[in-house]
Amino acid sequence: MPVVAVIGDGQLARMMQTEAIELGQSIRLLAGAPDSSAAQVAADVVLGDYTDLDDLRTAVAGASVMTFDHEHVPTEHLHQLISEGVNVQPGPDALVNAQDKLVMREKLRSIGAPVPPFAAIGSVADARAFSDSVDGAVCLKARRGGYDGHGVWFPEPAELESLVQELLDAGTPLMAEKKVALVRELSAMVARRPSGQVQPWPVVESVQTDGICTEAVAPAPDLSPELGQQARDLAVTIAQELGVTGVLAVELFEYRDENGEPAIAVNELAMRPHNTGHWTQNGCVTSQFEQHLRAVLDWPLGSVEQTAPVTVMANVLGGQTDPEKPMAERMLDVHARFPQAKIHMYGKTYRAGRKIGHVNMSGEDLGRVRREANLAADYLVNARWADGYTA
Amino acid sequence: MPVVAVIGDGQLARMMQTEAIELGQSIRLLAGAPDSSAAQVAADVVLGDYTDLDDLRTAVAGASVMTFDHEHVPTEHLHQLISEGVNVQPGPDALVNAQDKLVMREKLRSIGAPVPPFAAIGSVADARAFSDSVDGAVCLKARRGGYDGHGVWFPEPAELESLVQELLDAGTPLMAEKKVALVRELSAMVARRPSGQVQPWPVVESVQTDGICTEAVAPAPDLSPELGQQARDLAVTIAQELGVTGVLAVELFEYRDENGEPAIAVNELAMRPHNTGHWTQNGCVTSQFEQHLRAVLDWPLGSVEQTAPVTVMANVLGGQTDPEKPMAERMLDVHARFPQAKIHMYGKTYRAGRKIGHVNMSGEDLGRVRREANLAADYLVNARWADGYTA
Ligand SMILES: Nc1ncnc2c1ncn2[C@@H]1O[C@H](COP(=O)(O)OP(=O)(O)OP(=O)(O)O)[C@@H](O)[C@H]1O
Numbered sequence: 042m043p044v045v046a047v048i049g050d051g052q053l054a055r056m057m058q059t060e061a062i063e064l065g066q067s068i069r070l071l072a073g074a075p076d077s078s079a080a081q082v083a084a085d086v087v088l089g090d091y092t093d094l095d096d097l098r099t100a101v102a103g104a105s106v107m108t109f110d111h112e113h114v115p116t117e118h119l120h121q122l123i124s125e126g127v128n129v130q131p132g133p134d135a136l137v138n139a140q141d142k143l144v145m146r147e148k149l150r151s152i153g154a155p156v157p158p159f160a161a162i163g164s165v166a167d168a169r170a171f172s173d174s175v176d177g178a179v180c181l182k183a184r185r186g187g188y189d190g191h192g193v194w195f196p197e198p199a200e201l202e203s204l205v206q207e208l209l210d211a212g213t214p215l216m217a218e219k220k221v222a223l224v225r226e227l228s229a230m231v232a233r234r235p236s237g238q239v240q241p242w243p244v245v246e247s248v249q250t251d252g253i254c255t256e257a258v259a260p261a262p263d264l265s266p267e268l269g270q271q272a273r274d275l276a277v278t279i280a281q282e283l284g285v286t287g288v289l290a291v292e293l294f295e296y297r298d299e300n301g302e303p304a305i306a307v308n309e310l311a312m313r314p315h316n317t318g319h320w321t322q323n324g325c326v327t328s329q330f331e332q333h334l335r336a337v338l339d340w341p342l343g344s345v346e347q348t349a350p351v352t353v354m355a356n357v358l359g360g361q362t363d364p365e366k367p368m369a370e371r372m373l374d375v376h377a378r379f380p381q382a383k384i385h386m387y388g389k390t391y392r393a394g395r396k397i398g399h400v401n402m403s404g405e406d407l408g409r410v411r412r413e414a415n416l417a418a419d420y421l422v423n424a425r426w427a428d429g430y431t432a
Numbered sequence: 433m434p435v436v437a438v439i440g441d442g443q444l445a446r447m448m449q450t451e452a453i454e455l456g457q458s459i460r461l462l463a464g465a466p467d468s469s470a471a472q473v474a475a476d477v478v479l480g481d482y483t484d485l486d487d488l489r490t491a492v493a494g495a496s497v498m499t500f501d502h503e504h505v506p507t508e509h510l511h512q513l514i515s516e517g518v519n520v521q522p523g524p525d526a527l528v529n530a531q532d533k534l535v536m537r538e539k540l541r542s543i544g545a546p547v548p549p550f551a552a553i554g555s556v557a558d559a560r561a562f563s564d565s566v567d568g569a570v571c572l573k574a575r576r577g578g579y580d581g582h583g584v585w586f587p588e589p590a591e592l593e594s595l596v597q598e599l600l601d602a603g604t605p606l607m608a609e610k611k612v613a614l615v616r617e618l619s620a621m622v623a624r625r626p627s628g629q630v631q632p633w634p635v636v637e638s639v640q641t642d643g644i645c646t647e648a649v650a651p652a653p654d655l656s657p658e659l660g661q662q663a664r665d666l667a668v669t670i671a672q673e674l675g676v677t678g679v680l681a682v683e684l685f686e687y688r689d690e691n692g693e694p695a696i697a698v699n700e701l702a703m704r705p706h707n708t709g710h711w712t713q714n715g716c717v718t719s720q721f722e723q724h725l726r727a728v729l730d731w732p733l734g735s736v737e738q739t740a741p742v743t744v745m746a747n748v749l750g751g752q753t754d755p756e757k758p759m760a761e762r763m764l765d766v767h768a769r770f771p772q773a774k775i776h777m778y779g780k781t782y783r784a785g786r787k788i789g790h791v792n793m794s795g796e797d798l799g800r801v802r803r804e805a806n807l808a809a810d811y812l813v814n815a816r817w818a819d820g821y822t823a
């Protein structure tokens with residue numbers, strides 16, 4: 042059986058391990074710490090630093106393929122490893138588009154994929170010019186290293202120049218993008234094999250709260266078939282044109298165009314399983330974690346048929362204070378109220394704003410499934426029922 | 433999070449690990465070897481011998497509960513551990529009924545559960561008397577240690593006495609049971625918590641070939657609602673009366689009674705996840721492995737709603753010779769032909785008659801799902817399509 046070396050030790054690697062076990066494999070991890078989310082549950086762990094070339098070499102020795110649970114491995118290391126014969130999936134030329142928001146937008150524009158107007162920002166003058174071109178509707182973004190809304194700013198016109206100056210002084214490479222009048226956010230996910238097979242999932246609605254994904258609804262409610270098809274086609278095209286392998290998440294804005302018609306534009310790419318794909322664990326014949334392993338190994342992809350009409354994923358995000366009731370007891374309370382709730386916990390300690398788990402719930406009635414999935418996730422955070430329910 | 437100590441290192445423990453990971457736990461294994469099916473994929477492994485009291489103590493130190501992936505731990509050790517304060521689920525007084533076929537039948541008879549006529553066999557004279565009472569339709573069974581049909585004999589009347597003599601001389605404790613005119617075999621599975629909650633799954637048909645389960649069809653085709661209810665009620669009653677905790681599999685004979693009406697009798701009990709419950713991994717909201725963990729922890733049980741009208745599990749049993757094509761390539765071929773096939777492999781080497789994996793397939797059309805699940809499993813064994821298909 043092939044060994045898959047996974048660089049990273051978070052919940053995404055953890056959930057790959059789940060699927061690897063069932064496929065008769067076991068992943069090899071490059072982990073930063075033995076008690077990290079994934080290392081806790083893996084048998085084959087190399088401790089090391091993903092920015093260190095030698096540690097990467099150690100992790101991949103004897104493995105069939107190297108893949109990732111994040112996009113932060115320096116591409117020069119990946120080029121070096123490839124020159125040494127390592128099978129890296131996705132490769133650095135694809136991955137760079139998930140590392141650098143400006144590179145990605147330039148690439149997408151070059152292939153004709155819809156993106157909001159954007160510009161590189163190297164000076165306050167650049168920012169002023171861009172702001173003028175978009176009537177002051179500016180969204181500033183750090184080109185690299187942002188996550189969960191960190192590295193994204195919506196400055197008032199009056200504060201734009203000082204903010205840009207401050208960020209540039211701090212050495213943050215910047216870009217600016219037009220602030221879009223969002224209707225909502227969507228996510229189009231797809232898996233692609235090195236030999237070309239590509240398989241998109243149903244498009245989901247992704248609910249963001251303060252820049253963090255809190256909920257994903259599959260399939261996206263009331264999405265017109267045309268826009269859904271357009272989103273899936275777009276994800277397929279991006280995967281092909283950028284040479285992405287494994288799972289690709291295309292985070293999309295849905296907005297109204299000049300004619301008031303619904304339209305989409307790309308916000309962000311992730312080249313790995315993604316938060317908006319967790320619903321596939323319980324709502325789809327093939328989960329994104331299994332599909333990622335199959336795709337990077339160049340195995341035929343699995344069916345993405347839904348196993349329920351609606352599946353909702355609600356994130357468990359640590360709150361301000363960890364309630365006294367132990368997490369295991371909270372899970373027990375959720376299980377008692379909702380026997381159909383699928384709770385996934387990451388083995389992470391509770392911390393404000395930290396993703397420590399998620400709940401998947403499936404059913405027929407969208408309103409009910411959404412309400413219950415969110416009640417369950419909220420209970421795991423706060424140890425009380427938001428709707429006043431008492432057992 | 434609670435730690436669950438699992439005694440055993442086979443595929444059942446391996447698949448518990450899968451579910452433990454998603455629940456935010458990780459199991460502690462007592463494994464016989466570091467490369468055993470479960471130890472390959474677990475982070476927390478104690479190497480030792482499940483018949484050694486000290487090894488059992490080491491494995492359970494600090495754990496919330498001790499449970500099993502087989503029923504061979506000596507009950508005297510379990511009594512001792514309980515006296516030391518260990519939480520053992522299922523407990524030895526339940527477990528003994530899964531260890532000793534005679535004890536089980538006596539217990540079942542005492543609670544009024546249907547079992548074929550049986551007797552203890554301590555001598556050739558006992559065997560002769562029993563044979564006379566059932567018109568020579570004798571099934572001889574080793575009371576302990578049998579599996580996959582080993583330890584079960586159907587002697588011709590002429591050879592009965594010599595066989596019994598030979599087995600008794602070899603020190604095999606024996607019982608005899610009436611050979612039933614089977615219509616088919618069924619399996620009624622249930623999970624029960626120490627505090628009492630009990631949850632039966634839909635009854636499945638279990639196909640046995642040479643004493644080994646080769647296929648399970650869920651739900652059992654054409655089972656009358658009355659007989660189905662009777663089977664579920666029986667499993668619930670047995671779990672309650674015997675004090676079983678965790679998952680209980682009740683293997684049943686379906687036969688025609690004197691009036692030609694379909695009836696059931698118990699063949700065998702297993703107090704752990706069971707081969708006939710593997711379908712729940714892909715066909716049910718809560719798999720037997722998750723349910724077992726929840727049950728032994730005394731957590732509320734999960735929904736057993738089916739996620740598809742029909743799910744078929746086909747075992748991958750090693751054949752006489754391992755084909756040259758590597759198993760990973762066979763999986764790839766199966767995935768290419770059947771994107772909806774869920775392949776579960778155990779990390780075990782190929783050996784004739786050995787269970788090395790299984791395939792789950794779900795759908796609406798019973799005939800098609802059965803055919804395809806069996807084709808897939810057969811391909812994994814033989815590396816050729818039994819129906820002559822070429823890619
Ligand atoms: N051009 C834009 N117009 C309007 N809103 C935007 C724009 N860009 C980003 N946002 C909002 O800010 C949120 C965070 O932005 P973005 O997704 O780029 O950040 P991130 O740190 O890369 O987040 P993630 O890790 O979730 O992808 C988005 O979910 C969206 O709600």
Ligand SMILES: Nc1ncnc2c1ncn2[C@@H]1O[C@H](COP(=O)(O)OP(=O)(O)OP(=O)(O)O)[C@@H](O)[C@H]1O
Binds near residue numbers: 548609
């Ligand atoms: N009394 C009986 N009458 C007819 N057939 C029987 C009887 N007992 C057992 N068999 C047949 O023999 C097979 C193996 O018997 P049994 O299940 O008792 O063995 P085992 O070794 O305990 O198997 P397993 O490990 O699969 O439970 C059964 O599946 C059934 O087909």
